[in-house]
Amino acid sequence: MRPSTIKYFVREGLSGLKKNLLMTMASMVAVAACISILSFSYCVGSNLQYMLNQMEDSIGISVFLKGELTGEQIENMKTEIGKIDHVESVEYISPTDALDELKQDWGADEDIFVGLDNENNPLSHSFQISLDSIENQNGVLTALENVDGVENVRHGQTETELLLKANRIFSVASVIVMLLLGVISVMIIMNTIRISVVNRRVEINIMKYVGATDWFIRWPFIIEGIIIGLVGAVVPLLLGFPIYAKVTSAIFQYLPVIKFIQFRLTGDVFGFLIPFGVIFGIGLGVIGSVTSIRKHLRV
Amino acid sequence: MIHMNNVTKVYPNGSTGVENINLHINKGEFVFIVGSSGSGKSTLMKLLLKELDPTEGDIVINRVKTNELSRKQIPYLRRNLGVVFQDFRLLPNKTVYENVAFAMRVIEAPSRIIRRNVPAVLALVGLGKKGRSYPNQLSGGEQQRTALARAIVNNPPILICDEPTGNLDPETADGIMQLLDDINKRGTTIVMATHARDIVDAMQKRVVTLQNGHIVRDIEKGGYSDEA
Known part of the structure; x- marks a missing residue:
C-alpha cells in the first residue's frame, strides 16, 4: 500500500469522525467505560491473586502434636503427612525452637517469657506444612484428621476462604460486566460507522464506479473504528495509572491493619494493562466497524 | 470491444428489463442507445457496468466475460469503463x-501521476482555471465537464454515458457533445443512452433503438428515428 494511500485513509477516517462528532464521542465513552471496567477488574483481581500467592508463601498449616510422643513416632508422622496429596513440605518444629522463635517475634517484650526455658516449656511439638496451592487446603485438613497423634491444627482458613471467594465472585462479575459493556460498545460503534457510511453513500457509489476495490472503500471506516477504540482505551488507562498509585498508597497510609500484605507495583500492573487495554479497545473498534460495514455497505 | 450475446434480464419481481439482446460494439465506435422511458436503456447500461447480472446470455467487455467475474474482480473491470451520469454525481465538499x-x-x-494528469484532463475539458472551485460554484455544463474529466482521467478505453445532457440547456449540451466527440476521436469507445432527439440527429452516429426491452433498430449512421 502506498504511503499516500495510507495518508488518504487516515484523513478520510478522521474526517468521518469529525462529521459525526456526537456519535464519535458516544462511542469513545462506551469504549472508555469498557476499558475502565477491564482495568478496575484487572487491578482488583490481580491484587487478590497476588495476596493469595503471598498467603500461600507465608501461611501454611501448623499441626500441633500430643505431648507424649517419641522421636520415632514424630518421624513416622512426618513421613505420613508428607505423603498427603498437595503437601509440598513438612518441617518439624521442636518446643525449644518454637519458644526461641516466639521470643524473637516479641523482641523487646521478651520479658513476658521469663521463667520459661527448655525444662519448663508449655509449647508442643509441631509441624509446619506448606501446600502447593492454597486452594487445596481443605483436602489436606481432612486428611490430617486421620493422622494419629495430632492434638490440633491451625490454619488461615477463614482468611483464605474469604479471599478465594472474593476472587472468584469478582472474576465472574467482572467478566460478565466486561462482556456486557463490550457488546454495548460494539453496538454503539456499529451505529456510528453506519451513520458515517450513510453520510458517504454518494462518495462510495462513485468509488465503486471508478473501480475502487472493496478494501479501499472499507479502510477509512476501519480507521474510524481503530481511532475510536484507541482514544477510548488510552484515556482511561492514562488516568488509571496515577489513580492506582494514589489508591494503593492511600490504603497503606490510612489502613495500617493490612500492612502485612503488599499491592502489586503500579509499573507491573500497567505494564500489562496498557498494551492489553489498547489492543482490546482497538479490537472493539475494528469489530464494530467491520460488522457495520459488512451489514450496511454492499460493496 | 463490447459483445452482448442473447442477453436477457428478468428482475426478481418478474418484470423483464431486456430480452434476447445481441449487440456488438467495436473499438472506437460512438453508439447512441435510444428509446422511451421503460424501454430497457437503464437496464442495458447497468448490465454493461455489471451493476446487474444477466439472467441469460453473456456479456464480454474488453475480452473479459463479465458473467464469470467474481466480486473481487469487478473493480478491475470498471477501471476500463468511465461513467458519466445525468446528475453529475460530484462530491460537493471537494474542489473540481x-x-x-x-x-x-x-x-x-501515484501522487506524482495525479499531479501531472489531473490538470491536463481539466484543460482538455475546458476547466483549466476552475480547479479550485467547488461544484456549487459551477454552472451545470461545467459540473458535467468535471464529471467527464473524472470519467476519462484514468484513460478508460470505454466511456458509458447515461443521459449526460439530460440536465443541461441545449447550448451547454452541444458543448458536452462536442467534447464527447473529441474524446471519441482520440480512440475511446462511447456508449451513450439518451432521450435527446436533436443531439442524436445532429451527431449522425450509430443509433440502437430499444423498445419494450428489445432492439428494434440498429443503424450505422443516422438520426433518432430515421425510417421509424
Missing part, C-alpha cells in the same frame, strides 16, 4: 481538482 483526482486516488495512482 479533488473530484477528478479522487478517481485516480481510488485506483491508488
Whole structure:
C-alpha cells in the first residue's frame, strides 16, 4: 500500500469522525467505560491473586502434636503427612525452637517469657506444612484428621476462604460486566460507522464506479473504528495509572491493619494493562466497524 | 470491444428489463442507445457496468466475460469503463481538482501521476482555471465537464454515458457533445443512452433503438428515428 494511500485513509477516517462528532464521542465513552471496567477488574483481581500467592508463601498449616510422643513416632508422622496429596513440605518444629522463635517475634517484650526455658516449656511439638496451592487446603485438613497423634491444627482458613471467594465472585462479575459493556460498545460503534457510511453513500457509489476495490472503500471506516477504540482505551488507562498509585498508597497510609500484605507495583500492573487495554479497545473498534460495514455497505 | 450475446434480464419481481439482446460494439465506435422511458436503456447500461447480472446470455467487455467475474474482480473491470451520469454525481465538499483526482486516488495512482494528469484532463475539458472551485460554484455544463474529466482521467478505453445532457440547456449540451466527440476521436469507445432527439440527429452516429426491452433498430449512421 502506498504511503499516500495510507495518508488518504487516515484523513478520510478522521474526517468521518469529525462529521459525526456526537456519535464519535458516544462511542469513545462506551469504549472508555469498557476499558475502565477491564482495568478496575484487572487491578482488583490481580491484587487478590497476588495476596493469595503471598498467603500461600507465608501461611501454611501448623499441626500441633500430643505431648507424649517419641522421636520415632514424630518421624513416622512426618513421613505420613508428607505423603498427603498437595503437601509440598513438612518441617518439624521442636518446643525449644518454637519458644526461641516466639521470643524473637516479641523482641523487646521478651520479658513476658521469663521463667520459661527448655525444662519448663508449655509449647508442643509441631509441624509446619506448606501446600502447593492454597486452594487445596481443605483436602489436606481432612486428611490430617486421620493422622494419629495430632492434638490440633491451625490454619488461615477463614482468611483464605474469604479471599478465594472474593476472587472468584469478582472474576465472574467482572467478566460478565466486561462482556456486557463490550457488546454495548460494539453496538454503539456499529451505529456510528453506519451513520458515517450513510453520510458517504454518494462518495462510495462513485468509488465503486471508478473501480475502487472493496478494501479501499472499507479502510477509512476501519480507521474510524481503530481511532475510536484507541482514544477510548488510552484515556482511561492514562488516568488509571496515577489513580492506582494514589489508591494503593492511600490504603497503606490510612489502613495500617493490612500492612502485612503488599499491592502489586503500579509499573507491573500497567505494564500489562496498557498494551492489553489498547489492543482490546482497538479490537472493539475494528469489530464494530467491520460488522457495520459488512451489514450496511454492499460493496 | 463490447459483445452482448442473447442477453436477457428478468428482475426478481418478474418484470423483464431486456430480452434476447445481441449487440456488438467495436473499438472506437460512438453508439447512441435510444428509446422511451421503460424501454430497457437503464437496464442495458447497468448490465454493461455489471451493476446487474444477466439472467441469460453473456456479456464480454474488453475480452473479459463479465458473467464469470467474481466480486473481487469487478473493480478491475470498471477501471476500463468511465461513467458519466445525468446528475453529475460530484462530491460537493471537494474542489473540481479533488473530484477528478479522487478517481485516480481510488485506483491508488501515484501522487506524482495525479499531479501531472489531473490538470491536463481539466484543460482538455475546458476547466483549466476552475480547479479550485467547488461544484456549487459551477454552472451545470461545467459540473458535467468535471464529471467527464473524472470519467476519462484514468484513460478508460470505454466511456458509458447515461443521459449526460439530460440536465443541461441545449447550448451547454452541444458543448458536452462536442467534447464527447473529441474524446471519441482520440480512440475511446462511447456508449451513450439518451432521450435527446436533436443531439442524436445532429451527431449522425450509430443509433440502437430499444423498445419494450428489445432492439428494434440498429443503424450505422443516422438520426433518432430515421425510417421509424
